[in-house]
Amino acid sequence: MKNIKDYNLDKLKEEFINLGEKPFRAEQVFKWIFDANVTSFDDMTNISLELREKLKQNYSFSNFKIIKKQVASDGTKKYLFDVLDGNAIETVLMKYHHGYSICVSSQIGCKMGCKFCASTGINFVRSLTSGEIVEQLLAVQRDENIKISNVVFMGIGEPLDNYDNVVNAIRIINNPKGINIGARHISVSTSGLVPKIYDLAKENIQCTLSISLHATTDEKRSSMMPINNAYNIEELIKACKEYIKMTNRRISFEYALAKDNNDNIEDAKQLVKLLKGMICHVNLIPINKIENGSYVKSSNENIIKFRDYLNEHGIVATIRRELGSDIDAACGQLRRKNLK
Ligand code: SAH
Numbered sequence: 001m002k003n004i005k006d007y008n009l010d011k012l013k014e015e016f017i018n019l020g021e022k023p024f025r026a027e028q029v030f031k032w033i034f035d036a037n038v039t040s041f042d043d044m045t046n047i048s049l050e051l052r053e054k055l056k057q058n059y060s061f062s063n064f065k066i067i068k069k070q071v072a073s074d075g076t077k078k079y080l081f082d083v084l085d086g087n088a089i090e091t092v093l094m095k096y097h098h099g100y101s102i103c104v105s106s107q108i109g110c111k112m113g114c115k116f117c118a119s120t121g122i123n124f125v126r127s128l129t130s131g132e133i134v135e136q137l138l139a140v141q142r143d144e145n146i147k148i149s150n151v152v153f154m155g156i157g158e159p160l161d162n163y164d165n166v167v168n169a170i171r172i173i174n175n176p177k178g179i180n181i182g183a184r185h186i187s188v189s190t191s192g193l194v195p196k197i198y199d200l201a202k203e204n205i206q207c208t209l210s211i212s213l214h215a216t217t218d219e220k221r222s223s224m225m226p227i228n229n230a231y232n233i234e235e236l237i238k239a240c241k242e243y244i245k246m247t248n249r250r251i252s253f254e255y256a257l258a259k260d261n262n263d264n265i266e267d268a269k270q271l272v273k274l275l276k277g278m279i280c281h282v283n284l285i286p287i288n289k290i291e292n293g294s295y296v297k298s299s300n301e302n303i304i305k306f307r308d309y310l311n312e313h314g315i316v317a318t319i320r321r322e323l324g325s326d327i328d329a330a331c332g333q334l335r336r337k338n339l340k
Pocket of ligand 1: 157
């Protein structure tokens, strides 16, 4: 049975027409699910009993179960959700001065194989549906009784390897009649699936694109990220330039600093050359330790030097705050779990 949370408003209206119902009923149901955040068809009090029954017969209404919730010393919260098929994924809630930000997973496991990331390694299981992506946000809002204002697709999985569901989830999250989070408050991070970057540019969604760059030469990037063998730095940067041209949006480049690997001034120099003239921002991430990982975090001194070099040479760079690392909730530390 299809999950009712998988539908954006336009598609839900089509479904209702096929069921012989009026499209405005679809809008009412959509509001119950994504605005009121109810947990069953029975909560939809302005929908007739008869229609509720019909909906129950045709659609599931999936609410994730919280298996575990951990709170870090900085207040970051990590959820382990039962996605109701024997698998579990992690989602992270962060509080900033401007509101709550949620880091959602897009897949159960990841195929990309980045050497520094814990989300990969364990076998890939499947992609999440749009409803399952959005449910992470709904479940956290229910649990904490809050309204989330920012969404980052930076949890487990490669969002652009689950392209259709991620784009559909963004449309659902963005819809003013439902969750109503502005596209500019939604970020999609990719390891660099070049053809999908071109596709995303054509979607006419004003979300922020983040690119996991991490190195400036193909040799080094390929040693860290196997995806670079399929789409090298030149192709990636070309796609980014085209993305900026088509969307007029600034791109954010993520660069995880690892000691003696990619953190010296020579690397910063190369980075300046590579990004010169692009409307962009560099997000420096002190690399987080993962089990069996061979990369070590750069010293604070090197991280600051690296940032300052970029800023002094015309590239806006900031250091990402390390949230939740004491509960393995920081970048690259999330993993899927098997419940069976
Ligand atoms: N698959 C997507 C989404 C993951 S986003 C992507 O690769 O972009 C998570 C961000 O954290 C990415 O930039 C990723 O490269 C980075 N990351 C992964 N492992 C990390 C680690 N151990 N320390 C710091 N950043 C890491």
